Amino acid sequence: MNLSSVVDNLISDTLGSSLPLFCPELALCATIVLLLFVRIFRSGSAIPPFLLALGGAVAALWLALPQEGLASWTAIEPQEIFTKLLVYDSLSAYIRVFLLGFAVLFIVLSHLTGIADREDGQDYFVLVLGATLGMCIMASANHMLTIFLGIEMASVPSYVLAGIVKGRSRSSEAALKYAIYGAGAAGVMLYGISLLCGVLGSAHLPTMARELAALDIPNMIASGGDKRTLMVLALGGLMMGAGLAFKLSAVPFHFWCPDVFEGASAEVDAFLSVASKAAALALLLRVGFGLGHVPEDPQSIVADARAPVALAAVTTTSEPTLFQKQVVQVEVGEASGSPLSPVRRFFVILVAIISVVTCTFGNLAAYGQTNIKRMLAYSTIAHAGYMMMAVAAAVALIDGRGEQSQAAISALLLYLAVYLFMNLGAFAIIAFLRNSMQSEEIKDYAGLIRTCPMTAVMMTAVLVSLIGLPPLAGFWPKLRVLQSLYLAGGPLMMVLLVVAAVNTVISLIYYLRVAKTMCIDKPPDSRGPVTLGFLPAAYVFAVTLPVLLLGILPEECAKWADEAARHLFG
């Protein structure tokens, strides 16, 4: 193969198949460039950056929507694009619609709260759109390079966003803390990636999975062979996990989260808690499935038949015949002793333990908080724990129970969708209240129901939904997660189930305390009138209404999530 044919292949791959599927991201790129360039021209600065950013985000969302309506995720054929750096399947499509939809709502929120004023607007929106772009790449990463690239593209703008409020020392402190912590985590993760890639000889996830399968770890453990390889693999996995856990704000890599949330503005908190978390969870799913599961691609089995051969060589002393190969291949696919099961077990146990600790710690630490943003920071930590449980269940189930594994993924996707409205609603209310009464302390919310009843009722609905009580939307994803844990079975998953259930009860108290402060306590005499204004009130109403509606009629949303999860990783 000479150079020109390589170039030709590359061009046809890029232009023919990759770029059309990359349109939403391209639209984001174009908007970013436009936002930066428009300032150069004197007449350009007259255009409000808000409109440009909104236009760009809406265009990107429009391009990201599946052509035959939201229920047609199933029609998406998984394919690897950009020379297998990214993968385009229903999961990446769903997360992309989710992220871009959130971006649209978020840009409107930023405009309404006035955080992105005319002077700073370009910078702010460029950062938001840039981070969104990085998150889209995270969600569709198929290669260690794009995983790292996506994480950094999403993180660096987030560091700046955390410090966007100029002249506030808390904000700058938050940004610095976030940046240093993030840089450390990224370094550790990169080292982990390099270890993994070094042992496996590739950075392409499916190839790495095949190489892992070829290593035949069960046999390696059984025969007590090469311990060093195992050590390096485990170390690489742990280090990579540290980077992911940082993005997820999972315990013990959560220390940045409360400080950043308290220091950054409420709008940015909404962005970090919803978009960043969704992308990180999608990435966790990608890594779990990418390394723990060999895709059933007929070509790859033919091309890489070493694994079954190796297994066959162990089971039979004679030369493997074609028939034996087939038999062994069936076993590889179905038996629990398949070569990748230790990888999966490692991943599942790791995620399960971290999720239990994260969930419990988040809920317990939220008790003592007096600042609402700090409290919600711990609440997002706890919710990350619940969502990671779904990932653990999904990966645990992939071996031979694909349909139930997809149910677990669908639980995660539904969780994300509902979580968007809950957290965006909560942080929007906090931001508008901050504008109106210059406080983010829980005690200052006392008696808000007297002065702005609708806001207080909506906030109560959001908080109760965060607890996960029916008939509010937050209940259904929690139920789905519990269901998938039950289906996954086994002692570990039962522990997760009980922990998740008990945590729901624990979380009741601190969420309800805020609702109580707003609805039962007497308003302080010193506080002036608290008003939101018509547009902010309408925004809050529009964002929190789905929390009520999805609680009563979750069918449509559940169906989208189901459709998006079907045929994934089959």
Next chain:
Amino acid sequence: MTLSEPAVYLSLIVFLPAIAALVLAIFPRLNDDALKLTTLAITIAVLVLSLGLFRQGAGIDFQAGVAEMQNTFNLEWIPSFGIQYFMGIDGISFPLVILTAFLSVLAMAASWPITKHVKAYCILFLLLETGMLGVFLALDFFLFYVLWEVMLLPMYFLIGVWGGPRREYAAIKFFLYTLLGSIGMLIAILMLYFNSDLTRLDAEQMVNAGIVKTTPGQSVEDALQAWTDSGSPLANDYADITAESDLAKRRPLHTFNILALQQMGQMENSPFDKEMWAGKSVQWWAFILLFIGFVIKVPSVPLHTWLPDAHVEAPTPISMILAGVLLKMGGYGIIRICYPICPDAAYDLAYCVCFVGVLSMVWGAFAALAQTDFKRMVAYSSVSHMGYVVLGLGVWSAVADTGYSPYYWQMGVNGAMFQMIAHGISSAGMFFLVGVVYDRVHHRNLNEYGGLFAKMPVYSGLAVGIFFAGLGLPGLCGFVGEVLVVLAVWRYSIVLAVISAAVVILTAGYILWAIQRVYLGAEYTGPHGENLTPITMRELLIAAPLLVLAIVLGVYPPSLLNYMQPSVDRQVERLAEWTERNHPPGTEGQALNDEGGHMAATRSD
């Protein structure tokens, strides 16, 4: 879409208050009295609708003497999760629905002294009513669960905003206890759901479970075939799965349908008999979780401690609802869900259930004796009286020794059901009457009362009547339930029967002592004596119907039993038949102390 369709009629009963609450929330400001009147009108409308079920021969009615579920309807709610909008009435739920609608009217009428944030109060009250009615009508386990939880938040705020001095503590305690119970219930629901299999029901059972509708003259097989071809999501799934002829390869079709789960729980080789953990079956663990969830609501000792706090702090009308309706949900859950779905576990644990009942009776009675707060005393009397309900439900006397005769157990369950209604009437009345004097003198200290008979004669007459009904005086409603339960227990365990009969003495003790301290005596010497005015017309109109009902039910119990008994008897008969099949004579010893389970448990140690 006419009123004679069950789907419309029953939905209207359940959701009319919720819709009204929504309208009130959106509606511009009304003055307080108009708000209260509107809410009262809504509760009356719901009562009229539910009384409309008595009208025989109308488009929709409740036929007395029919044991099976009536007026069922079954619509898709969330097909992705297999959850249906499935409701119906039978003799067990019908009296409770009427009681709920009736007490809601009275409680709303008793809400007139509420002057703080009236609009919010009315909205929450109406939402609460929707939850209560829905729980009794829901036949889909999930719908039941959702409606069960719907009540929590309004109740929390009703206690927390309008309650007494320690209201916030009481409200969160109530919330925490119930949530803990309902989370366990949720896990039990999932356990039962994932072990259920609709394809194991035959055509007749499918009809009985309310899934397949028959038209007159149609055989059940034809009806099942017609349903399978009907194209609804559930029917399609069913058709897909049953098309697979190899039974071993069939995947199960899970369901939340309570009636179907009951059939599965009682069938041969029940899918819930699978061993789950520590040598115990799925249904054993499910029973434990469900029973704890329901018994918290009942409430039984030792999970009763939320109740005295909640009752004392709640405003009078909410105490009426709490005692009159909410406690009944626990009993209803046990009779509708625990026993029929998990008979094997219930059989093993029957003595524990009875013991919990008796313990609550004794504990509650002694605690009531010790109280000096009038309302707290009434609250503990509720714990004691609801103990009869648990005891009556638990007396599994249909065993080999009695020739599997369901007779005494039927008596016990009927007694328990009767006691639920009777307690709903008498305890709501007692809480209201305590509220009446509290509104006047603003204290509830039993030792500072006395001599109310002289100042408020009509009130005191009503009060003595209703307190006697609570005591269980023959001729009043409390007597019937208690005597049926105690008689039934005699056949089951003489020790428990003797103790439960002796509790009557304690009950008489605390109630008579309270009457003596409050109503008798020469003169009222406590604070605010000048405010002791005779009761108003509004108060009379609330208390009098309760006393009348207490007398009617006491003198002529069949007025309630006629509606209730067929369903109760039928359910008990089925469980007795189940016992005969699964615990034939001679296997008793093995069944009672399940050696296998113990062995497995010790081995794992």
